[in-house]
Amino acid sequence: MALKSCLDIDEAMYMAYLEAWGDEKMVPYAVSLRADNFQLQREKWLYEASDAVLKDGFVPAELYFLVEEDKIIGAIHLRLSLNDFLLKHGGHIGYGVRPDERKKGYADLMMHLINPILEKHHLDKVLLTCDEDNIGSNKTIQKHGGILENQSFFEGKLTNRYWIAYNK
Numbered sequence: 001m002a003l004k005s006c007l008d009i010d011e012a013m014y015m016a017y018l019e020a021w022g023d024e025k026m027v028p029y030a031v032s033l034r035a036d037n038f039q040l041q042r043e044k045w046l047y048e049a050s051d052a053v054l055k056d057g058f059v060p061a062e063l064y065f066l067v068e069e070d071k072i073i074g075a076i077h078l079r080l081s082l083n084d085f086l087l088k089h090g091g092h093i094g095y096g097v098r099p100d101e102r103k104k105g106y107a108d109l110m111m112h113l114i115n116p117i118l119e120k121h122h123l124d125k126v127l128l129t130c131d132e133d134n135i136g137s138n139k140t141i142q143k144h145g146g147i148l149e150n151q152s153f154f155e156g157k158l159t160n161r162y163w164i165a166y167n168k
């Protein structure tokens with residue numbers, strides 16, 4: 001099992017992953033911005049990873065999928081810096097695991113596998129946020145050394161803001 005760049009995923013795998021989520025809201029959102037057209041989705045991923053997004057008020061971000069053979073299990077989205085919005089609500093990292101593969105340790109595994117990528121980008125302190133009542137995500141973040149800084153309100157819900165510091 002490994003993390004693969006979104007650009008190394010083929011359409012069949014991608015479509016099967018979307019289907020596995022059914023009607024549930026996709027997390028991270030970047031997985032399915034142009035889910036109707038795989039070619040346009042790939043172009044969107046390329047664009048989102050480039051500095052060109054800065055002019056839209058976004059920060060460059062990379063998307064990785066957790067893949068076992070030809071099956072996508074989950075996704076992890078890495079924002080390479082923070083803007084005002086991400087500092088309050090989104091953080092550096094967002095992840096999601098397909099509903100039929102949850103509670104098997106895959107969120108935990110993705111947080112392990114992202115480490116060398118964080119190192120490559122010299123990110124030694126990252127912000128993660130999650131709803132106060134999202135037990136799986138709170139547990140995952142805490143397990144990886146997340147220190148709760150405070151809470152903020154987002155979309156009518158309390159969001160926990162955690163920092164994870166990596167020792168060099």
Ligand SMILES: CC(C)(COP(=O)(O)OP(=O)(O)OC[C@H]1O[C@@H](n2cnc3c(N)ncnc32)[C@H](O)[C@@H]1OP(=O)(O)O)[C@@H](O)C(=O)NCCC(=O)NCCS
Pocket residue numbers: 027094095096097098101102103104105106107108109129130131134135136137139140143
């Ligand atoms: C949150 C989410 C990513 C967790 O993924 P996962 O692969 O099921 O998590 P893991 O199996 O690695 O579990 C991590 C810990 O949380 C616990 N856990 C996971 N889901 C749980 C749940 N619904 N209720 C209670 N505990 C839960 C696990 O038992 C494990 O605890 P342990 O370390 O004590 O054994 C997944 O539920 C998901 O994709 N949810 C929808 C999207 C989302 O909320 N993303 C996070 C946004 S911040």
